[in-house]
Amino acid sequence: MKNLLRIAKITLKFRKSLFLNLGFNILGMFFSIFSFAMIIPLLRIIFNSSMDVFQKMVNSYNGIFNWSKEGIVDFVNFSLAQYAINNGRYSTLILICGFLVLMVFLKNTFTFLSTFFLSDLVQSSIKSLRDLMYQKVLILPLKFFSDEKKGNLLSMFSADLKEIELSIKATTNAIFKDPFYVIGYFLTLFIISFKLTIFIVLFLPFAGFIISKISNGLRKRSQKGQENLGSILSLTEETLFGLRIIKSFNAQKFMKNRFNDKSYSLYSIMLGINRRVYLASPVSEFLGVLATSGVLLYGGNLVFKGEIQPDVFIGYLILFSQLISPFKSISKAIYDSSQGIAALERIEKITLEKKIIQDVDSKEEKFIFSKEISFNEVFFKYDKEEVLNNISFKINKGETVAIVGHSGAGKSTIADLLIRFYDVQSGTIKIDDINIQELSLGQLRDLMGVVTQESILFNDSVINNIGLGLKEIDHNQVIKSSQMANAHDFIENMGEKYHTQIGDGGNKLSGGEKQRLSIARAIYKNPEILILDEATSSLDTKSEKSVQEALDRLMKNRTSLVIAHRLSTIQNADKIIVLDKGKIVEMGSHLELIKKNNFYKNFIDMQSFS
Known part of the structure; x- marks a missing residue:
């Protein structure tokens, strides 16, 4: 009963x-x-x-x-x-x-x-x-x-x-x-x-x-x-x-x-x-x-x-x-x-799962990013495994900051914490001196565009993938975004062009085409903060060149956090942060870190960015 x-x-x-x-x-x-x-x-x-x-x-x-x-x-x-x-x-x-x-x-x-x-x-x-x-x-x-x-x-x-x-x-x-x-x-x-x-x-x-x-x-x-x-x-x-x-x-x-x-x-x-x-x-x-x-x-x-x-x-x-x-x-x-x-x-x-990211009600419809992003003594663990230990750095508005390190060093975790896929266990992450936990998830994520190593696409049309999450999609703006992402030409060659169904996970497209669509999606959103997580690491040389050109256009005059895999992606960054076992071991420009002849120089010599 x-x-x-x-x-x-x-x-x-x-x-x-x-x-x-x-x-x-x-x-x-x-x-x-x-x-x-x-x-x-x-x-x-x-x-x-x-x-x-x-x-x-x-x-x-x-x-x-x-x-x-x-x-x-x-x-x-x-x-x-x-x-x-x-x-x-x-x-x-x-x-x-x-x-x-x-x-x-x-x-x-x-x-x-x-x-x-x-x-x-x-x-x-x-x-x-x-x-x-x-x-x-x-x-x-x-x-x-x-x-x-x-x-x-x-x-x-x-x-x-x-x-x-x-x-x-x-x-x-x-x-x-x-x-x-x-x-x-x-x-x-x-x-x-x-x-x-x-x-x-x-x-x-x-x-x-x-x-x-x-x-x-x-x-x-x-x-x-x-x-x-x-x-x-x-x-x-x-x-x-x-x-x-x-x-x-x-x-x-x-x-x-x-x-x-x-x-x-x-x-x-x-x-x-x-x-x-x-x-x-x-x-x-x-x-x-x-x-x-x-x-x-x-x-x-x-x-x-x-x-x-x-x-x-x-x-x-x-x-x-x-x-x-x-x-x-x-x-x-x-x-x-x-x-x-x-x-x-x-x-x-x-x-009934209660472990969720706590959201807040915000009176402001949109948050205006004007100054800097700062990580302040951030610690983070997955269960009992320590991933980040006392991480502190700043990204000024308009800067490109690259994060390098071996696999498992905590690079992607920094990006995940910034976008609040997880919350820090101690320390704070701030945007313009405001703790990101005081912003609503909607306000925070409206600021950001993400391009990851794995191109996440949906079983829908090209245009709906580029305008993901938006009720009204501006077709002309979609075309401009695709052109900037070097995607317009291959889209025009598809059967129904921008209304072509791309299959489950975009399986009707090549790896480079999928990545360029992901970049077009980020360009269309026009975010103030850009997160690139190993965005070119899985591409062949020809595809990488096309995608890298698109990324360069996307990053222009934009605040960017780049999780780097290849030297070509990071050497022009304003600041490079080197992680080792969850700690920042070096920080500076490409030339400054080369002169130090330490961790970063070893990465360059071994070509083992991950």
């Missing part, structure tokens, strides 16, 4: 659909009871061939109506008997059948309406969860994603959400529909025969015990299954991304074995889960038949003793048979909710 309530909590935001679903469920339940209750007088009309029986019913009625069980039954019997005497048995049969058809029509109408609002409730809840997950993905720090497999995240957005969708549907019915049907049917059965119904009630704890035994352990198994599915998706993504390397190193067999191991593990887990889940329906049905057999034996004995009329007993059995469906639905919801909770707990890794 705890699982059912936890799943149901997801739907509480959509009270309108929830209450409408509940209301139509109750109406559907009433008309369902009425439609099946009409079977008793129907049988009475068919089985009683003598009109004397109806005359006795009329004569025995005292004419005083009351709301007791006996009073209601006597009034219904009197009314039908009077109608049968006045209009004949066949006319009475037509009346009852017509009333039965009306009840069934109303029941199904309200059932459809309840299902309609249930669908709205389920889809609204899933959309809300999906939107919340995506919004959280956009604001979570990068470290979260370095710790979490991509396949796991993709599995959360697909398989886990689907599991929760099924659970919400089953749970909503199990809480807001099936109990009302069970209560309504039981009350009617109690009215018809108290003894028979007590017999059924005594059977329920046994049925509940069997169902709970089957459902135990489903939650943990489901969680493990979803984690394994995430691993498979992650491995599949790695395979698609690295097919060239896999084939080049003849690693197909190795990758196949890795995949087969993970696939078999998922197969074993899902087989165990499905065995239990698929057991739910036959077990529920068997328990229902067991209860029905008991009712037949006990009820038949009551008929033999004359304590209950045969037509009433048959009507009772038909009503009782309707109890099996909601009980099966509730038992299925218990299984589904166990799997849904496992999926929800995985999703909550994202939705």
